[in-house]
Amino acid sequence: MTAEAQKAADKVQEKAAASPEAEAPKPVDVGKIKTILAANEGARMRMWLSICSRCGLCAESCFFYLAKDKDPKLSPAYKAINTIGKMYKAKGEVSREFLEECKEVVWGQCTACRRCTMYCPFGIDIATMIATARAVCYSQGIVPDGLARTTENIRTTGNQMAMATEDWIETCDWMAEEYGEEVHGLEIPMDKQGADYMYTVNPREPMYYPQDVGMAAEIFHIAGLNWTMPSTGWDSTNLAMFAGDRAVATIPVKAMYDKALELGVKAIVITECGHAFRSAKFEGPYWVGIPGGKPPVPVIHSVELFRNIMRDGKIKLKHKFKHKVTYQDPCNVSRNGGLWDVGRELVNMLCEDFVDMTPNREHNHCCGGGGGFIPMGPPYKRRRMESGKIKAEQIRATGATHVIVPCHNCFDQINDLNKEYDLKVKVVSFKEIITEIMEIPESMIPPEEDEQEAVLAEEEAKREVEEGAMEEAGEVQES
């Protein structure tokens, strides 16, 4: 037996010896659970746990409950009492099996949309309680695989899709070139010091939908904004927040804040993504440890920026969008972001025929794709489609042909619902609508091909002259 073969055989033996242990359930680290429970056991948590009067008013706020024939086990209070409630009651002394059961509830039956919070007479923040239960499960390695993967990506690369910085920059350059063919002079300024706005995206844009980056650049360029893309801290999403890993959740937020401060920008702009807004504007400051709980520079959502651009007349429209549209309120933009009216203002500035869903604004239902549900992937898809029934019915009742959705997770979910429930709608972002109907100012219309050649030749000649002058200057210096 060669040395290598012996090594391999040893390895197999080692593996065989280790496997019974690997199969046996891992013990639960009670100490860790106790620490998490204690850290979250503030005055609010204690009040919430003790004063819930079991009135059941929260049940009808929950789309999981409504979509599944009012199954009482899907009422928010039931879900909270039987997960986080039991964890506190047992003082953290819980079993792995119990936590596995909790996993199905806290991720598989709740999107942390916080609608129940609004429907509770005491204002008990059930979603926040569920978030603590998630953190407990996560601390024991019990978490849907999709979220574990993205969290690991953030930990190792700083963004949820493990995209390399060079690829990000290259994508921006490519989009600048591509969209520059439509809008003369368009560029995607990278790390521009002193810009007014630093735009941040969801990594799926550069990875799968680079046109989103291009469209944003087009809008900002035409609106004449002084803006920049950051080379780091560009991922404003935060799936670690939904996985329950606060330490990792801090990483992208801190990178984003640091970059904004380094560049001296006036505001961070969040792409059309709901949870990114929540992470950057509301939760991030606490993770990073900023006294007062506010981000170091103002954080604004695309919906706000687009509304401001339109309101200030920085973009002219060829005509209004003619199709019948409805508007999806992402939970983290409307209910948890206070932007329901801003969104509607923008829709009305852009579209001729707008019909609202019922219920709407801060009372709108979650699409069913939030809280980490979309990245949880195929194992949870069936459930996602079933609980999405409420949203599908809401959309169908509007009779709209287009659904405007300023959130990536809602976007995917409604696209899936579209197929599942044959809604026959087109899901669009604000960027798509704006770029479709906006007027490109004459000065930005690229010259015709002949003209373009002439312009290029002229630029070439200019450069040659400059280079010649520089060479001459060099010679002079050398001599």
Next chain:
Amino acid sequence: MAMDKLYEFLTGPALWITVIIFVGGLAVRVAWLYGLSVERDKPWHDFKSAVWAWRSIIHWVLPWASVSSRNQPAFTGAVWVFHICWIGVPLFLGAHNMLFEQAWGWSLPSLPDAVADWASLAVIACGAFFLLRRLARPEVRILTSAWDYTLVLLALAPFVTGWLAFNQYGPYGLMLNLHIFLSEVLLIVLPFSKLAHMVLFFASRSAIGYEFGTRRGARVW
């Protein structure tokens, strides 16, 4: 004779103990929670705002002022009547005010006896409705423990016994003592149970008002 002695005890030392536990218990619980909040509930203190606290509270104190409360209008109405009468009757009952007058030479305005009588019946009727609702609605039944039923019954007990005593149904002395005794049990349990929402409702609603309103510019009703 035994009833008189019992009455003297219940309205004497027992009453003092009750008042001390009730007021002290609530005060200590609130103070302790406040202290804890300073240490562990940073957003609460970072985003304090009287305006949002008020908006958050008033939309849930007034009946049908929140979407959620409008979804179950009958329940909301019953909750409202129940709470108003539950607080109002003991404070403004003529018989109670006579006792206040005797003890301190000072009393609150009194309700006409007939009104107080009907208000007590309203409390009992609403309470019965709550119990039936708990049994009838699956989403409420599944949440309800034996302790929840006990608390509803305990909250009703002083009104049932008080109403019987006032109307002289059953043995008056026993009913009166029972009324005082159960009221004292209720007041002793209150600070340490979910009935403490009597004061914590305002704290909890303020906190969520800050969280949604001041912090996010969003309504929560």
